[in-house]
Amino acid sequence: MRILSGVQPSRKIHIGNYFGAIRQFIDLQNQGESLYFIANLHALTTVRNAAELETYTHDLALDFLALGLDPKRAILFRQSDIPEVVELFWYLSALTPMGLLERAHSYKDKVAHGVAADLGLFSYPVLMAADILVYGSDRVPVGKDQMQHLEMTRDIAIKFNAAFVPGYDPADPDGKEKGHAPGILKLPEALIQDSTAVVPGTDGQKMSKTYGNVIEVFADDKTVKKQIMGMKTDSTPVEAPKDPAATPILPMFRLFATAEEIAEVDKSFREGGKGYGHYKMRLLELFHERFDPARKLRAELAGDRAYVDGVLRDGADKARAMAAPVIEKVRKAAGISR
Numbered sequence: 318m319r320i321l322s323g324v325q326p327s328r329k330i331h332i333g334n335y336f337g338a339i340r341q342f343i344d345l346q347n348q349g350e351s352l353y354f355i356a357n358l359h360a361l362t363t364v365r366n367a368a369e370l371e372t373y374t375h376d377l378a379l380d381f382l383a384l385g386l387d388p389k390r391a392i393l394f395r396q397s398d399i400p401e402v403v404e405l406f407w408y409l410s411a412l413t414p415m416g417l418l419e420r421a422h423s424y425k426d427k428v429a430h431g432v433a434a435d436l437g438l439f440s441y442p443v444l445m446a447a448d449i450l451v452y453g454s455d456r457v458p459v460g461k462d463q464m465q466h467l468e469m470t471r472d473i474a475i476k477f478n479a480a481f482v483p484g485y486d487p488a489d490p491d492g493k494e495k496g497h498a499p500g501i502l503k504l505p506e507a508l509i510q511d512s513t514a515v516v517p518g519t520d521g522q523k524m525s526k527t528y529g530n531v532i533e534v535f536a537d538d539k540t541v542k543k544q545i546m547g548m549k550t551d552s553t554p555v556e557a558p559k560d561p562a563a564t565p566i567l568p569m570f571r572l573f574a575t576a577e578e579i580a581e582v583d584k585s586f587r588e589g590g591k592g593y594g595h596y597k598m599r600l601l602e603l604f605h606e607r608f609d610p611a612r613k614l615r616a617e618l619a620g621d622r623a624y625v626d627g628v629l630r631d632g633a634d635k636a637r638a639m640a641a642p643v644i645e646k647v648r649k650a651a652g653i654s655r
């Protein structure tokens with residue numbers, strides 16, 4: 318079982334990214350052969366500054382390693398280190414219908430939010446399909462927002478197989494029946510993490526860097542304190558009972574605390590007698606209990622550039638070795654063999 322996912326290096330990660338995505342990626346390294354990459358080519362659709370992109374890329378590698386990605390179990394690499402991805406992107410582009418891309422929600426959303434409508438942004442799903450298909454990935458853990466991209470990946474793989482594999486039948490993609498041939502490109506399945514509810518931001522809306530309501534996993538102590546203590550609350554007096562649904566405090570406890578403590582907080586909210594500041598202080602403590610080991614490790618790793626570069630280089634070598642047999646078959650099938 319080959320598990321693969323990618324994350325764009327265009328942000329400082331927040332606890333929504335952690336609880337909603339990264340934590341699951343790291344857990345999956347125990348369940349199969351897992352590949353995680355830093356999607357720096359995709360990030361070019363929005364980041365237009367070399368120093369910034371270099372920094373974000375290195376930072377994201379640090380984040381993954383600090384949060385528990387173990388390079389002995391999982392392969393961590395940069396998208397751009399695998400030229401086979403860009404090559405496959407072209408073969409796929411040659412047979413991807415415009416209509417398929419025109420239906421992409423994420424393209425329409427991004428353009429609506431002011432991202433330039435470039436060819437790169439439009440063909441983003443094709444590059445993503447190449448990312449997934451070039452390693453013969455079986456499972457792709459992603460957030461719900463990426464579901465459509467996974468469906469497009471399957472559609473594009475079917476198109477390729479149908480065009481270039483004699484005897485391929487889309488109804489029998491593994492070629493099990495007599496006279497049928499299996500596809501060259503394996504159809505991946507999305508692994509959608511709907512167990513994690515949406516993590517609320519400090520203002521109660523969905524946490525997102527676009528809304529400026531984040532709690533960053535690796536910000537300095539002062540910033541973290543400011544972000545947690547700045548959580549939006551109402552003016553209910555200290556002694557009055559409080560509505561657990563009116564502020565993001567109880568949902569935050571659900572991420573960090575034990576079932577017992579969550580029940581206690583819920584009860585004391587309803588009883589009243591404690592101010593919001595009291596709960597926020599406790600959340601700050603819980604944040605540090607949870608993330609301080611990773612924060613400490615990240616600071617150590619940040620001083621060891623050679624180690625991180627080495628992990629990424631090793632990862633790239635392993636990933637390229639996995640891409641090689643697939644791209645070889647693809648070239649041959651398309652009539653581009655050497």
Ligand code: ADP
Nearest residue numbers: 333334337338460514515516523524525526527
């Ligand atoms: P942002 O909204 O901050 O730009 P992204 O959309 O880039 O974050 O998120 C990357 C991944 O992190 C998403 O695929 C999603 O699974 C997860 N994620 C982001 N925000 C949240 C949230 N508030 N709750 C749960 N998961 C989230």
Ligand code: TRP
Nearest residue numbers: 322323324325356359445448449
């Ligand atoms: N599009 C994904 C995101 O924005 C990142 C990504 C790029 C990806 N290539 C991928 C995710 C391949 C999974 C598989 O979150």
